[in-house]
Amino acid sequence: MDNSQRPQVYFIGAGPGDPELITLKGINAIKRCRTVIYAGSLVAPEILDHCIAGAAIHNSASMNLEQIIAVMVAATGEGHSVARLHTGDPSLYGAIQEQMAELDQRDIAYSVIPGVTAVFAAAAALRTELTAPEQSQTLVISRIAGRTPVPEDEEVARLACHGGTFCFYLSVNRFGEIARQFLDQGWSPQTPVAMVYRASWPDELMRRGTLADMAGQIAESGVNKHAVVIIGKPLGAIGAYSKLYDRDFSHGTRP
Structure with missing residues (x-):
C-alpha cells in the first residue's frame, strides 16, 4: 500500500483565526478524516464544521503529547486518517517536530499542509x-x-x-x-x-x-x-517604490 492509500496524519495549518484563512487543501483533508485533533480555542470553531458526520473530535488544549499520539495510533490502527489542526502555520511554534518523531518511530505516515501565520x-x-x-x-x-x-x-x-x-x-x-x-x-x-x-x-x-x-x-x-x-x-511612511513595476526598469518579461 502506497502513502496515498495508507491512513495518515495530516498536520494542517488552520490559519490565524478567520475561518476562511485555511487552505482548500486543508479543508479537503479534514473532510477525509474520521478523527480530528484541534488546538482548542486557538482554532476557529467554524473550521470544525468541515468535519464529516460522526467524526471523533478531540480538543488538544488539555492533552499531553502521549495522549495525542495515542489517539493518532488508535485511529490509524483502525484504518482512519487523522486531521491534526494547528493554529496559524504548523511550522512556526507548532510543536509538530516531536509529534512527527513519535509517528516515525511507529511507521505512521504523515504530511504537513501549510497555513497562514x-x-x-x-x-x-x-x-x-x-x-x-x-x-x-x-x-x-x-x-x-x-x-x-x-x-x-x-x-x-x-x-x-x-x-x-x-x-x-x-x-x-x-x-x-x-x-x-x-x-x-x-x-x-x-x-x-x-x-x-x-x-x-x-x-x-x-x-x-x-x-x-x-x-x-x-x-x-x-x-x-x-x-x-x-x-x-x-x-511608517512609504519609502521608495519597487522597481518591479517601474516603467524604466526592464526584466525578463518586459523590455
Missing part, C-alpha cells in the same frame, strides 16, 4: 508590506525567552544588532524588555511599532506607536497574550 494576518490588517524597498528586505520572526528558552545567539539584544523588520510572537506581555534592548542597540525611539491582538478574529485589536511608547499602549490596552508585535521602518 499570524504575522501575515497582522500585516494584512495593518495594510503594510513587511519587506519594503530601501527600508527592509529582511523579516525576523522570534520570541523573547520565557519558560521556553531561546538559544543564546538568538537573544533579543543580538537580533537587534541587525536591520530589518522584526516580528515577536508570544512576547507581548514583555514588550518593555524588547524595546529596551532595541534602544540599547542604537535603534531610534521613533522606530515604528505595531501590536495586533488576535489578528483576523472578530475581536482583533491594533495599536500603532513607536519603540518609545508602545509598552505603555500595550499596558493600557490590557493585552497580555495572543498578539504579535512588529518593529520596523515599513510600518
Whole structure:
C-alpha cells in the first residue's frame, strides 16, 4: 500500500483565526478524516464544521503529547486518517517536530499542509508590506525567552544588532524588555511599532506607536497574550517604490 492509500496524519495549518484563512487543501483533508485533533480555542470553531458526520473530535488544549499520539495510533490502527489542526502555520511554534518523531518511530505516515501565520494576518490588517524597498528586505520572526528558552545567539539584544523588520510572537506581555534592548542597540525611539491582538478574529485589536511608547499602549490596552508585535521602518511612511513595476526598469518579461 502506497502513502496515498495508507491512513495518515495530516498536520494542517488552520490559519490565524478567520475561518476562511485555511487552505482548500486543508479543508479537503479534514473532510477525509474520521478523527480530528484541534488546538482548542486557538482554532476557529467554524473550521470544525468541515468535519464529516460522526467524526471523533478531540480538543488538544488539555492533552499531553502521549495522549495525542495515542489517539493518532488508535485511529490509524483502525484504518482512519487523522486531521491534526494547528493554529496559524504548523511550522512556526507548532510543536509538530516531536509529534512527527513519535509517528516515525511507529511507521505512521504523515504530511504537513501549510497555513497562514499570524504575522501575515497582522500585516494584512495593518495594510503594510513587511519587506519594503530601501527600508527592509529582511523579516525576523522570534520570541523573547520565557519558560521556553531561546538559544543564546538568538537573544533579543543580538537580533537587534541587525536591520530589518522584526516580528515577536508570544512576547507581548514583555514588550518593555524588547524595546529596551532595541534602544540599547542604537535603534531610534521613533522606530515604528505595531501590536495586533488576535489578528483576523472578530475581536482583533491594533495599536500603532513607536519603540518609545508602545509598552505603555500595550499596558493600557490590557493585552497580555495572543498578539504579535512588529518593529520596523515599513510600518511608517512609504519609502521608495519597487522597481518591479517601474516603467524604466526592464526584466525578463518586459523590455
